[in-house]
Amino acid sequence: MEIRQLQYFMAVCEEMHFTKAAERIGISQPTLSQQIRALEDELNTPLFDRLGKKIALTEAGSLLLQYSSQIARDLQNAKDAIADLRKAQRGALRIGVLPSDLDYRITGLLTEFHRQFPGIKLQVFASVDILQLVLDNEVDIGISLEGPPDDRLVRIPLCREEYAIVVSGGHPLQSRKEPLRLDELRTIPMIMYPEGYIGRDIVESFTRKRGFTLNTTMETTSATSVLNLVKANTGATVQPYPLIQQINDPQLICVPIVEETPYRSLEILYRSDRYLGLAAKAFMDRIVSFFSD
Missing domain, CATH: 3.40.190.10 (Periplasmic binding protein-like II)
Incomplete structure (x- = not known):
């Protein structure tokens, strides 16, 4: 089983269509079908039910998708960690903030952060549903209202x-x-x-x-x-x-x-399976200091 095969498999899962998935990843449809069949042969079980022109995940396919997504996250985390180790200080940091706090509170903090990390592209998203943005990997860090415990998340209390x-x-x-x-x-x-x-x-x-x-x-x-x-x-x-x-x-x-x-009680939250580099940790330290003053 190769990483490339898992990437092909996830593309089919996202599109639920072999031809569209092949076009998206830039290979021919027969080649994609051959790779998926090879994966099924190795696992000795079908991953998709072929229902005429439509397909659906089998139970084995759903299980493989769960682990493939985790493998993809781990691989990206490894790349991020190595890049951070080299102190390139490049890339992007995506932050989710409640609209009123974005409008009135953290502009100065964003300016200070940019001065220290000019190579980091900051993307700040205003939303009333920060939790979902974090869970969906739409943002790296969220500043939101305190919520119930969740094993998928790391939560850092800020203030009441x-x-x-x-x-x-x-x-x-x-x-x-x-x-x-x-x-x-x-x-x-x-x-x-x-x-x-x-x-x-x-x-x-x-x-x-x-x-x-x-x-x-x-x-x-x-x-x-x-x-x-x-x-x-x-x-x-x-x-x-x-x-x-x-x-x-x-x-x-x-x-x-x-x-x-x-x-209201505010907190920082991020996915527990996400690697956070030097820049992200520095930003969180600034947030903690800002709200504790």
Whole structure:
């Protein structure tokens, strides 16, 4: 069994079509079919059911695909480790970040990283589903909300951030001296992300325990537009207090929430079977330092 044969096999699995797979990897269809038959002969079992013009993985094929994918990852990790050992400091680092944190928090960190590793191409992806990006190998490192244990992942806790109500200078709450009770959010007109977005769901998971949902009068998917609407005195919003602190906009005023204060916990996550080189580890060290300050 050769690595090349496994690569051919995985290409057929991805396309589920011999001709398309052959075109993709640049060989003839008869040659590809011959290599798959040789693999089946060696294993003494069919890997695909031929159903007319269609094919489907057999149980043995599904098992081989699982191990072939692991072999491919291990091979790539070996190449990455050797390249890192030579300190070429080339390549790309893909990072997944929650949209609001990308917009307002880590630009300076990205600039510093680029100065130290100018040969590394940084690719930063904003998403509310960082976990899936990591599991699908779409990104190397994710900065996301804390999740349940998963053997496929390494998780590094970063911080816990409490939410506060955010208003503009012209809002009735702008001169409020004492914190708000959670129940007081019942009637305050809010500008929030739509339902299903993390920032909205976290806050309403707390308010539902008190028997109400937010009085949302306007929704937008952009953190920038949420805060611009607040500054225009269109309503209030509820956001992580440290995030608003780091934005440092005098037009945004935070009022703390007491009694079951909503909060979020952030973490770094990456696949446990993924090799992380010198640059990736340096980036994670910067993230840990940034959120611990």
